[in-house]
Amino acid sequence: MFNGRYGMDELNRFMLILSAILFVLNIFVRVRFLWVAAVILLILVYSRAFSRFFDKRRAENMKFLEMKGSFGGKKPGAGAGGGFKKPGAAKNDGKRVLICPYCKEKLRVPVGAGTIKINCPHCHRQFEENV
Numbered sequence: 178m179f180n181g182r183y184g185m186d187e188l189n190r191f192m193l194i195l196s197a198i199l200f201v202l203n204i205f206v207r208v209r210f211l212w213v214a215a216v217i218l219l220i221l222v223y224s225r226a227f228s229r230f231f232d233k234r235r236a237e238n239m240k241f242l243e244m245k246g247s248f249g250g251k252k253p254g255a256g257a258g259g260g261f262k263k264p265g266a267a268k269n270d271g272k273r274v275l276i277c278p279y280c281k282e283k284l285r286v287p288v289g290a291g292t293i294k295i296n297c298p299h300c301h302r303q304f305e306e307n308v
């Protein structure tokens with residue numbers, strides 16, 4: 178069936194999984210966009226799998242692998258206020274970002290200490306927070 182055709186690669190597998198996720202999501206969240214996106218992904222997967230332009234497909238796959246590599250294989254952090262953190266930095270473990278209620282400055286505090294008094298280094302006011 179795949180004789181003389183490109184077949185599956187990492188990019189196709191990724192898009193196939195993504196479209197499956199979108200289809201499942203679409204069951205719970207009835208958004209037409211999800212369904213359309215899933216169908217487009219599937220069409221892309223099949224058109225790539227049956228393509229005869231091996232070089233182009235390989236180049237696409239290489240680009241995809243490079244992109245994946247630059248993310249370090251990890252999903253971008255979903256934590257709150259993490260916009261300035263480097264992805265995958267182990268230094269952030271055990272710390273949490275709080276927002277000072279007075280000056281809205283971002284403060285990093287240790288997690289798991291219970292309710293602690295925090296001295297804001299920015300506005301020098303104190304507030305309590307359960308961490």
Ligand SMILES: [Zn+2]
Pocket residue numbers: 277278279280281282297298299300301302
């Ligand atoms: Zn403050």
